[in-house]
Amino acid sequence: MLGNCxxxxxxxxxxxxxxxxxxxxxxxxxxDNGRMIELRDVYKLYKTKSGDFPALKGIDLxxxxxxxxxxxxxxxxxxxxxxxxxxxxxVPSSGEIIVDGFPxxxxxxxxxxxxRGLNLGVVFQFFQLLPSLNLIENITxxxxxxxxxxxxxxxxxxxxxxxxxxxxxxxxxxxxxxxGGQQQRVAIARAMANDPGIxxxxxxxxxxxxxxxxxxxxLFSSFVDQGKTxxxxxxxxxxxxxxxxxxxIADGEILNGxxxxxxxxxx
Numbered sequence: 001m002l003g004n005c006x007x008x009x010x011x012x013x014x015x016x017x018x019x020x021x022x023x024x025x026x027x028x029x030x031x032d033n034g035r036m037i038e039l040r041d042v043y044k045l046y047k048t049k050s051g052d053f054p055a056l057k058g059i060d061l062x063x064x065x066x067x068x069x070x071x072x073x074x075x076x077x078x079x080x081x082x083x084x085x086x087x088x089x090x091v092p093s094s095g096e097i098i099v100d101g102f103p104x105x106x107x108x109x110x111x112x113x114x115x116r117g118l119n120l121g122v123v124f125q126f127f128q129l130l131p132s133l134n135l136i137e138n139i140t141x142x143x144x145x146x147x148x149x150x151x152x153x154x155x156x157x158x159x160x161x162x163x164x165x166x167x168x169x170x171x172x173x174x175x176x177x178x179x180g181g182q183q184q185r186v187a188i189a190r191a192m193a194n195d196p197g198i199x200x201x202x203x204x205x206x207x208x209x210x211x212x213x214x215x216x217x218x219l220f221s222s223f224v225d226q227g228k229t230x231x232x233x234x235x236x237x238x239x240x241x242x243x244x245x246x247x248x249i250a251d252g253e254i255l256n257g258x259x260x261x262x263x264x265x266x267x
Contacts, residue, residue: 037098037229055252068224068232070245071248077249077250080233087200088104117145118194119197123187132174139161139186143157158171162186165188179212181216188216205236
């Protein structure tokens with residue numbers, strides 16, 4: 001899988017011109033109502049040997065531009081399913097999902113892949129860095145795939161992003177030569193490569209110690225000052241005070257979708 005990904009990247013680098021820029025496609029423009037993420041009566045059923053399992057049950061959710069929303073809940077509550085639907089990685093059984101004006105629920109895979117590359121920054125628990133590429137090369141991959149920024153400017157942008165996440169001095173190292181926390185910072189820098197309006201993270205600190213996790217949450221919080229909208233799934237209670245809103249999911253349903261600023265002690 002990694003080999004195929006690298007081959008595609010190298011082919012794109014050979015074929016691309018020097019003047020490609022981000023196409024005009026409504027990027028970074030919220031709906032007229034200011035909402036960046038809207039879910040309307042969303043259900044997700046998984047087929048099992050014992051019958052259909054409802055992972056999400058009639059979810060209604062609105063996230064406005066510039067919000068930092070934390071999603072909490074026990075394992076199996078539906079948190080990761082929610083993220084996968086919002087990012088278009090999975091499809092709902094029914095309902096509508098509108099992200100920055102894009103109807104995710106009724107697009108084909110190619111349309112979603114192109115849209116996701118330009119408009120979403122996605123961060124996972126496992127860093128998913130290509131092991132044989134240095135940090136700069138890992139960060140320029142999204143720019144290569146989507147032909148964003150002139151190719152001669154991509155290295156400088158990658159260096160800028162590494163500086164923004166605090167590890168520019170490691171730019172020419174491969175992932176195995178840096179710590180887990182540093183690798184997650186690279187993954188975050190990669191998610192920012194195409195300057196998306198929305199950052200979505202699924203358990204981004206699950207493999208990190210508490211001190212490093214706190215640093216990562218602070219880093220996410222700083223993106224709000226840049227006008228980004230954040231949706232972060234986490235088991236870590238330390239995220240509560242940093243978020244503008246905390247959403248709790250249990251058994252596929254939102255318990256407190258409109259609650260603002262839950263303290264860590266209340267989670």
